[in-house]
Amino acid sequence: MILRASRLPAAALIGAAVLTLTACDGSSPEKQAAAAPAGEAKEQPAASPTPETAAPAAAPPAATPAAGAPDLAAYVGKYPFDKVDSVAFDDHPLVKAGIATTVKDARIRKAIIDTPGPAAPIELIDGKVASWACQQHKCGEHQWMVLVDPKTGATDVCYMNDPEMVDDARWFLANGKEEKRDGDCAAKKG
Template identity: 45%
Template structure:
């Protein structure tokens, strides 16, 4: 291995070159522990706050305007999951931050937003595994109350976990992906 340019390159053994490269990539030198600090073990992340509209940008478009559109299609500049009543409703009923991110995310297929009884709902699933892993959130436009459903056949078999007021409950079947009364 040759390092440098010009008339007198420096020749190193392959082993020494690899060691120098490893130190350069890791950003430290051999035997230098002066930059290491103890990891913080008592970190508590801040609490998730209920969303509020940006000042001067009240959401006046009715939630029903989203029916037939995909969840991340903006209506008057705001997508379904960024609506205050949707984000707040989901936060109110689902304590699990990972599950909220899964429901809001773009990680898999989604159906157009649909009406389910009096609620406006969005359904999504895991790519290539929709029958066994899916979710749904439904918002009552009159009061902003939410319901969420999560189905994972690997852990729940033929049931889904429903979130609403109080503790989640198991119900038969996967999460609904179309409108029917509930």
């Protein structure tokens, strides 16, 4: 895969993501298997309100740790498609429940779950287990990050898919709110 530096915002990708993007063609069998639909019912895309018109929603109930599922902290340093006790991060019950609870837009939920592409190693950010990934050949404009509190399952999701506004991301927060924030979804170190 060839990336042109001019397509990526400055400091957009954490060091590991840059290495992943240059070394990964995004077509690993594990990632393709993780990205395959899991037999979920097909939902019709819904129009989502803009942050300015959306009424603040009540905080959704926090997910509880799944019995028998691996501790999310065990994924730190691994890729989202790597398995711990036969379960990939993307397939972990807390991660799936967190995304389903937090991201109300079915189209965005489907893109996060089903779009194959490069990913960075999972890391711990402010006590949350964070997974970053992007669409192959469009990482600068189509990327997402899922941050899950391993104790409560509370999940925040950053999603960006706008080729003309590469420095503007949508954040779906565990408290039920949605925000637009400057920057992309890659974690910033420093």
